[in-house]
Amino acid sequence: MPAERLNLKGDYRIEMGADYEIQITCTDAAGDVYDLTGATCVAEVRETPTGDATAFTSSIDTDTGVITLSLTAVQTAAFTYYSGEWDAFLTESDGTDSKLFKGSVQIEHGGGV
Numbered sequence: 001m002p003a004e005r006l007n008l009k010g011d012y013r014i015e016m017g018a019d020y021e022i023q024i025t026c027t028d029a030a031g032d033v034y035d036l037t038g039a040t041c042v043a044e045v046r047e048t049p050t051g052d053a054t055a056f057t058s059s060i061d062t063d064t065g066v067i068t069l070s071l072t073a074v075q076t077a078a079f080t081y082y083s084g085e086w087d088a089f090l091t092e093s094d095g096t097d098s099k100l101f102k103g104s105v106q107i108e109h110g111g112g113v
Contacts, residue, residue, distance in 0.1 A: 010063070011059075011105070012086070013107075014045075016077060017073055019077055020071040021071075024067040025066050028097045037062050039060060039090055039093060039102070041058065041069070046085060046086075047081040047083075056088075057072075076107075079107045083106050085104050086101075088102075088104050
């Protein structure tokens with residue numbers, strides 16, 4: 001796993017009722033595209049560390065090293081809280097699990113938080 005993408009912090013704002021997307025670019029120490037062949041990514045957002053989670057849909061472009069995490073408008077419309085947290089874990093083809101990112105989220109409810 002590229003050290004520069006391991007357990008980094010990313011704080012975001014999500015507009016309630018809108019589609020939402022995060023893109024993570026994975027590179028190695030030399031800045032080259034990290035080999036994500038056969039890898040999977042799981043990411044979730046929740047109000048509290050032990051709260052119910054909403055799963056992002058994830059896709060990986062192995063040519064560019066970009067992981068795209070998406071929430072639908074239906075998912076974000078169901079948020080009942082104003083702030084929470086998210087995280088993303090990568091499982092590589094050899095079974096190695098790594099936390100890529102973690103951070104806070106602010107949910108904008110109809111014109112602001």
